[in-house]
Amino acid sequence: MTLLDILPSLRSAMTPRLDPDLWPVTTHVDELGRITVGGVALCDVADQFGTPTYLLDERDVRYRCRVYRDTFPEAEIAYAGKALLTRAVAAWIADEGLSLDVCSAGELAIALSAGVDPRRIILHGNVKTSADLTAARSARVGRIVVDSPTEITMLSASSAPRQNVLVRVTPGVDAGTHRAVTTGIDDQKFGFPLAHDQAVDAIRRILGQPRLNLIGLHCHLGSQIVDTECYGVALDRLIATMAQVRLDHGTILTQLNLGGGHGVSYRAGDPALDPSALAETIEDVLDDACARHRFPRPRIVLEPGRAITARAGVTVYRVVSVKQVRGGRTFVCVDGGMSDNPRVALYGARYTVALANRHSTAPTTPVTVAGRYCESGDEIAVDTSLPGDVRPGDVLAVPVTGAYHHSLASTYNAVGRPPVVAAAAGAVRELVRRETIADLLGRDVGR
Ligand SMILES: Cc1ncc(COP(=O)(O)O)c(C=O)c1O
Structure with a gap:
């Protein structure tokens, strides 16, 4: 009997979490188990710029x-x-x-x-x-x-x-x-x-x-x-x-x-x-x-x-709720979705999602990562898995979101478009700021 048989949770703890074909070249997992890109922890990006945010390496x-x-x-x-x-x-x-x-x-x-x-x-x-x-x-x-x-x-x-x-x-x-x-x-x-x-x-x-x-x-x-x-x-x-x-x-x-x-x-x-x-x-x-x-x-x-x-792009979201439907799926709901990533609805595109703010040793469980928008098709990843202890407040990261995300984004449900920030050599800077409610109202000039 091996240690893995005694402590099955170790198995998920040991599986390499990040595929280099999908994540930006500077991606690492730091000693706290947080995902970093360009030397910057994604959860710090979430704290500094809010969520969702498009991060570019x-x-x-x-x-x-x-x-x-x-x-x-x-x-x-x-x-x-x-x-x-x-x-x-x-x-x-x-x-x-x-x-x-x-x-x-x-x-x-x-x-x-x-x-x-x-x-x-x-x-x-x-x-x-x-x-x-x-x-x-x-x-x-x-x-x-x-x-x-x-x-x-x-x-x-x-x-x-x-x-x-x-x-x-x-x-x-x-x-x-x-x-x-x-x-x-x-x-x-x-x-x-x-x-x-x-x-x-x-x-x-x-x-x-x-x-x-x-x-x-x-x-x-x-x-x-x-x-x-x-x-x-x-x-x-x-x-x-x-x-x-x-x-x-x-x-x-x-x-x-x-x-x-x-x-x-x-x-x-x-x-x-x-x-x-x-x-x-x-x-x-x-x-x-x-x-x-x-x-x-x-x-x-x-x-x-x-x-x-x-591949330079990672979208950072925050988990807002986790909902288990009895006899159905577990939905991990985040504060973005089809307006910052319309490719799922447009092309049936499929994505990988990772927990970015901590390393969890909980066994992974199948989940649907769903968005905040008023359509049931507003799903970011349908058949993915995340650690079973994922909870509101956690930060999730979706790789391969550098192309046709910012450029295809909309303001559906009058939610402003996310900022684009760039990380390099341990520093992060804003390239495009978040669209605010004032921006949306500013265009709405009729009475
Ligand atoms: C004329 C032309 N060139 C290049 C591209 C880039 O395509 P891709 O981003 O798939 O490389 C497009 C995409 O629509 C295009 O219309």
Whole structure:
């Protein structure tokens, strides 16, 4: 008989609590059993900034940027700001040598106010309003990715200087991702399908516009892609199209933007996209397709969003109540939920939750971590487990919440959005403050 048989609670005490694939690179558990990120205890963050709070590990963001630059030394890496954009994040990624994708005048304003070089900004979006286009052109952004026939008309009519553009095409590749984020197939709202010559027609129109300088093609296949093969198929089709453009118009397009969509794990064991496997696929397909079409290798541009910032983020909540339904589940209810993390309701996303303020030796028990909002679907983690002694006042942490959380947050139930804070080298600082009731009332101007 071992000690573990005599004291079964030791088993849960000994299981490693934090999976390095999910938690930011600087995560530790201190001698008091508290989870720390960037040298700061998450329960101290909860005390200082309130809950919920989005915490970012600056070192993790910078580390992911470097992994991409090292893995794709010849490519341009443009961070997709829609995943998470604050002035500090924009400055970090620019500092690490990445370019930046924006998809609205608002994202552009954040980037510019952080000092990002406009020449390194790419404007995206299937609906770019005239305000978006005007802001982008007056800032002299480096590239605009054209997404609709109307946009060609709007851009051509402008009196601004000649603009470098790419055409977004849909290469007819189904990356097998959630329907809401599948964008490489023909029958959806983004881009011009390669099928039925729609992309070729758009290219012809743009080439006929003296104010537009077509430099390349763009595609984005979807999000949470883990298999690199679909990128290879798309790349092959785009090189063939570029070769056709040269044949038809004598124009050599020099950039090929393969979009983002690189998947990350949200729970232990989830598959993730391996950037070096992607680099290998791109190299092989480029070699082969460019040789086959005798086409000069274009500059590859990649646009990872989630893969840069998702794992740097941890959301910190406080437990408000624990409710056991007789014959049903145990609900651990926290002070946040679907307005700070809509991904569960949107995509059926699943998360891991950890007790962050103390080390418990109580055996773990299955629980549903539920939010505060007025919908029964407001659940943060459905089939997770926590120590059986979890109680009101405890601090819970949810990893992999750096991307598409702050940027997707709402004010449902008139609850202000959480702050974003950054931890580095034992210090924590506020990047975006909490939205207050005064902020909400300030917008409500009618009587
Ligand atoms: C054009 C474009 N590029 C890049 C991305 C980033 O995707 P992800 O965050 O999944 O890498 C998106 C996401 O929607 C996108 O639309």
